[in-house]
Amino acid sequence: MSSAAVDDYLKTIYNHTEWQTEQITPSQLASELGLALSSVTEMVRKLAAAGLVTHRPYGPISLTTAGEHRAAAIIRRHRLIETWLVREFGYTWADVHEEAEILEHAISDRLLDGI
Template sequence: MPTSYPTAVEDYVKVIYSHTEWQDQPITTSVLAARLGLAASSVTEMVKKLAVQGLVEHVPYGAVTLTPDGTALALRMLRRHRLIETWLVQHFGYSWDEVHDEAEILEHALSDRLLDAIDEELGCPVRDPHGDPIPGRDGTISRPEAALLGAASEGSTVTVARISDRDPMLLRHLEAEGITVDTALVVVGRQPFGGGFIVRLPTGEERDLGEQALESIWATRQSSQTREIS
């Protein structure tokens, strides 16, 4: 049976893992504090405790990295969070911009037995409503080889693989614009003199995306392959 940890510990390792899930920039205690909305001094003390428990490695003023045990715990929590988000959307009529906060609460409360039943009821989904991969029971996770939409070359055709759920207002805006997970987009290019990033929808309509959207949308070429992480 997996080791039981306090809620705060589970939240910390989940945020540490999530920070580098879609990009390679390591997380520091100051960035972690900003993500958690806590004082830097409190986060530093907690990171020391996590290191004592063997969940993280941390060099003062350097990056915080998960140990194998920390990674396993983070994946267990992400599985819970993302399955719950999917469950709320598919069975309770929640929209994709409403589920994050609910899942933050429920992920600590559900038993493993109920979570597995939810997984089976949903047909063992591999991703949540935002395109984030759902870890399997064994801790494996398959993620598409996606990059930020802004890195796509002019004239290329890409498919939206993931949209960050950190800003519910942005999710609502993109959905209203016709851009969700699996939407195919043709990259028209940037407007001159620092203008917007133009994409074309399957309907032929064009959308002008700002920097906030470009920092939140990951896309992949349709022939892109996936990689497995354990």
């Protein structure tokens, strides 16, 4: 399963639990992503079927080991792009996030290796 939406879900779940132990709920995830709860519920079902998250109805969502690895790779990709944009193109740290959000889904692994 590969898509920008999947990556955004995994990244949001990971970020929620990166500095705390409390797991994210479907309603919190919907709020963070700016989506309807019904849309989030459907995607969480697909992520669970793909083995990327664990979730029981009305319960919190947690990443599986595979989900954690994929989320960490996405975040690493994003942070490398941010650093590259600041160092090579003169972006400020305040302006770089949105550009990195777009590029993290568009650049090839070859370009990322070069960065």
